[in-house]
Amino acid sequence: MGQFKFTVTPIQGLYVIEPKVFGDNRGYFTETYNYEDFKAQGLDMVFVQDNQSKSRKGVLRGMHFQTKYPQGKLVRVIKGEVFDVAIDLRRKSKTYGQWYGVLLTQENKKQFYVPEGFAHGFLVTSNEAEFVYKCTNLYHPEHEGGIAWNDPDINIQWPLEEIEEILLSEKDKNASTLEESKIEF
Numbered sequence: 001m002g003q004f005k006f007t008v009t010p011i012q013g014l015y016v017i018e019p020k021v022f023g024d025n026r027g028y029f030t031e032t033y034n035y036e037d038f039k040a041q042g043l044d045m046v047f048v049q050d051n052q053s054k055s056r057k058g059v060l061r062g063m064h065f066q067t068k069y070p071q072g073k074l075v076r077v078i079k080g081e082v083f084d085v086a087i088d089l090r091r092k093s094k095t096y097g098q099w100y101g102v103l104l105t106q107e108n109k110k111q112f113y114v115p116e117g118f119a120h121g122f123l124v125t126s127n128e129a130e131f132v133y134k135c136t137n138l139y140h141p142e143h144e145g146g147i148a149w150n151d152p153d154i155n156i157q158w159p160l161e162e163i164e165e166i167l168l169s170e171k172d173k174n175a176s177t178l179e180e181s182k183i184e185f
Contacts, residue, residue, distance in 0.1 A: 003031045006041045011088050011095045014118070015043070016102050017074075017111040030109060032076065033134065043113060045072050047134040054079075055124045055131070059167045060149050060158075062121010063087055063175070068143040070116035070185065072136035080129030081105035082122040083159050087147060087178070090117040090185045097178055099156050104131075117185035119147045123158055123166075145183065146175035154178060 005018040019030045031037075038044070055061065062085065065071075075084060085101040103125075104110050114120045122131065149156065149172065160166070 002037065003034055004037050004041075006043075009100045011086070011098055011100050012093065013115040014086055014100050015041070015113040017113060019109055019111070021109060032111070033074065045115075045136045047074070047136060049135040049138050050132065051135065051139075052130065052132045055129055056167070057124050057127050058163045058165050060121065060123045060172065061169070062172065063119035063147040063149055064121060065089060065119045065145050065147075065183070066137065066140055066143045067145055067183065069137045069140045071139075072113070072115045073120055073133045074111055074113050075104065075120070075122075075131065075133040076109070076111040077104040077106055078130045078132055079106050080124065080126035081107075082124050082126075082129050082131060084112050084122040085120070085156055085158075086112070086114040087119040087154060087156075088117070089119055089147075089178075089183050091183075093117075097154060099154055101156065101158075103159075121149060123160075123163070125159055125162065145181065146172060147181060148175045148177050151177045 003020045007016040021030045087099045088095045
């Protein structure tokens with residue numbers, strides 16, 4: 001036990017998680033998830049699906065959520081770097097509509113736990129990134145929604161200084177603002 005440092009963010013339920021890394025001249029070893037360590041921090045979730053994506057610089061995926069089958073996500077980068085963001089969509093929360101972001105890189109090996117009731121997305125800031133995540137619920141595309149990545153009321157401070165072009169899916173280009181979406185979590 002005790003293979004992780006859990007940092008509570010200003011938004012209840014969001015955690016930045018740093019695993020212990022054991023390295024030598026051969027490379028390194030790290031645990032990326034341990035049920036007992038997570039449970040000891042109050043993170044007693046069950047993961048039912050693992051995903052991986054590869055994207056190039058400037059790709060912005062998000063801000064996604066599922067309404068009927070909300071997903072908690074434990075996310076990390078295994079190659080490159082991304083700026084990862086979560087938006088609190090829980091209407092009764094003191095931090096409703098607020099966002100939190102963290103730089104996840106293959107070097108820092110940080111992870112980000114985003115619980116149910118949040119929109120989630122990321123911007124690739126390196127030339128290429130491979131992103132992996134565990135989910136607490138299965139993907140149900142018919143219940144997926146999105147919040148505009150550039151919603152002026154949320155005002156996410158994306159690190160765009162070195163990004164020549166933001167690359168979005170058609171779905172993400174047409175996402176609603178938080179005010180328009182009328183989401184209930």
